[in-house]
Amino acid sequence: MTIERAVTDNEQGDSLDDAVLRSMVGYNLKRAYIVMHPMVHAALAAHDLRVVSFSCLSMIITNPGIAPSRLAEMLRMERSNLVVVIDELESRELITRKQMKTDRRRYELTATMRGRRLRDKAAREIVSGEQKLLAPLSAEERTQLVSLLNKIESAASS
Amino acid sequence: MTIERAVTDNEQGDSLDDAVLRSMVGYNLKRAYIVMHPMVHAALAAHDLRVVSFSCLSMIITNPGIAPSRLAEMLRMERSNLVVVIDELESRELITRKQMKTDRRRYELTATMRGRRLRDKAAREIVSGEQKLLAPLSAEERTQLVSLLNKIESAASS
């Protein structure tokens, strides 16, 4: 016997059922992400930023002098894919890239004032957009949600 | 003044900071998803299934006779991208595709017994994998998490 009892046949415009998928946390995670993503994408696109370039810029601002390899590790992305992102951020003068003197294989990434201003503006728009999308959630529920999400993440890395 | 105060310079192996990104729900959502996804991917790959083909198969099982266009709508994907998925599920005899008599533009998708068995097996493995990954969360917390995620989604569609 299969997991669920099939709903009545569905040739017409009945409401559809995804109960089995809903029982999986990963599915619900993805669905919620799909709801949030277009807003974030649009907010960043207005500043010619992608999610990944915004994340990099933000990390560089918070961690001045960070090396690309550590940045890639932190954002869980491949160093090779980071190169083009850094190239673009540098060419737009949002960050600077300086070779380290102690280890000339490595580079120090630092945000420019222009980079910080752009990040701040984009970040405010994203936070504002999230406030609209998350309006039905109380402040306490949002905190709780983030706390639960972080719990998943920290459990995996330990 | 920028949003956060930069941490002390970070040329060495200091711990990195992503406080600003962490203040965004979308970022935390994505990070948690990244933790869950490899397990799901591996479980499905063992049965030559992708996330999208598993989702389709599951929806077809729960909604026998569903048409591709409704399936695409439900899973928020393009009809054009669904075609190859359905082709593969059919060629593997996990579903059948039957032209409707009342409207010959549409097709009825129905899962075979083989499809149901495969889905059930894969679903059990995913649920089992999730139980391991979500071990640090109590049953109540998991319910709460799913509830909050669904709240985001249903708010967006209203």
Add this chain to the structure above:
DNA sequence: TATTGTTATACTCTATAACTATA
């Protein structure tokens, strides 16, 4: 004229392998 399924195509995101320069 609108809708369903389909094909072809392009674009983004991510993953892998190999190279270079430095250590």
Add this chain to the structure above:
DNA sequence: TATAGTTATAGAGTATAACAATA
């Protein structure tokens, strides 16, 4: 020998436009 950055490339995943069949 190992590591950091880089290049090239391939593979997913997703999005768009156009078409035939049907309503």
